[in-house]
Amino acid sequence: MRNRELEQTLALIKPDALKNSLTGYVLSQLSEFHTGLIFAGTKVVHVTRMLAEVHYEEHRGKVFYPSLIDYITGCVHYPEEPHRQRVIAIVYQGPDAVKKVREVAGPTNPHAAREQKPGCVRSLGTIVTLKDGTGKEVGERMDNLIHASATDEEAEREIKLWFKPNEIPPFMRAYSTARSEELCYFRDDALLPNYEPDSVCVVAPGDVMWESDLEALRLIQQGRQAPCGLRDVVAKYLLNETTGNC
Numbered sequence: 419m420r421n422r423e424l425e426q427t428l429a430l431i432k433p434d435a436l437k438n439s440l441t442g443y444v445l446s447q448l449s450e451f452h453t454g455l456i457f458a459g460t461k462v463v464h465v466t467r468m469l470a471e472v473h474y475e476e477h478r479g480k481v482f483y484p485s486l487i488d489y490i491t492g493c494v495h496y497p498e499e500p501h502r503q504r505v506i507a508i509v510y511q512g513p514d515a516v517k518k519v520r521e522v523a524g525p526t527n528p529h530a531a532r533e534q535k536p537g538c539v540r541s542l543g544t545i546v547t548l549k550d551g552t553g554k555e556v557g558e559r560m561d562n563l564i565h566a567s568a569t570d571e572e573a574e575r576e577i578k579l580w581f582k583p584n585e586i587p588p589f590m591r592a593y594s595t596a597r598s599e600e601l602c603y604f605r606d607d608a609l610l611p612n613y614e615p616d617s618v619c620v621v622a623p624g625d626v627m628w629e630s631d632l633e634a635l636r637l638i639q640q641g642r643q644a645p646c647g648l649r650d651v652v653a654k655y656l657l658n659e660t661t662g663n664c
């Protein structure tokens with residue numbers, strides 16, 4: 419990233435932080451006073467399975483993956499209260515944004531966080547033992563309160579995954595945008611040229627999109643190889659549109 423002032427990172431305040439009333443604490447730790455970073459975007463999100471799976475794609479197939487998806491969608495902490503199944507997604511901006519938010523978060527594993535960095539946010543997290551149907555221990559889930567992008571590349575992927583350009587003020591957009599001339603809808607894992615019942619409008623003529631999303635959509639529509647999948651592009655358009663994760 420050339421302009422350090424425009425460096426950005428994605429932070430997620432996860433369902434366990436909301437449940438334990440730690441939202442204010444996390445926001446305070448990440449405040450401009452403590453980190454020098456400012457908000458570029460923020461929203462409350464009912465995380466769909468689609469978004470969770472795309473976000474945690476790198477962990478697919480691992481023993482803790484199903485539990486990780488249940489965790490980020492709010493199904494672990496609020497199984498009976500869909501209206502509470504949400505995370506707070508924030509884009510922080512400023513020099514060393516990625517590094518600074520990771521520092522406040524601390525080590526991934528809350529036990530390691532307590533040993534290595536007392537006082538970091540994740541030192542307040544917990545580890546939950548995962549068992550199979552017979553009660554045998556098969557792994558663990560780390561309820562660590564906050565997500566923070568690990569690199570500039572990951573931050574770009576994640577910010578584009580969670581936020582549309584128009585959810586970030588124009589002068590705070592770190593990545594190229596383009597105005598679409600296309601109209602397309604999404605339903606059942608496919609793009610549709612016209613509205614059909616239960617479809618969601620992904621893009622209409624005149625909409626501002628991430629340029630990389632627009633390019634990927636064009637390639638997908640032409641049946642050509644795209645740098646990312648359809649779900650990576652459309653997931654953010656389905657946020658807060660659908661209910662029923664668990």
Ligand code: ATP
Binds near residue numbers: 486525562565567
């Ligand atoms: P995050 O991406 O949430 O900021 P991280 O970058 O420190 O965390 P990742 O390797 O990206 O760590 O893992 C993403 C999430 O998956 C972790 O926050 C944690 O909840 C869970 N996780 C990662 N590794 C393990 C593991 N070995 N066992 C259980 N859960 C894990």
Ligand code: MG
Binds near residue numbers: 566567568
């Ligand atoms: Mg990570």
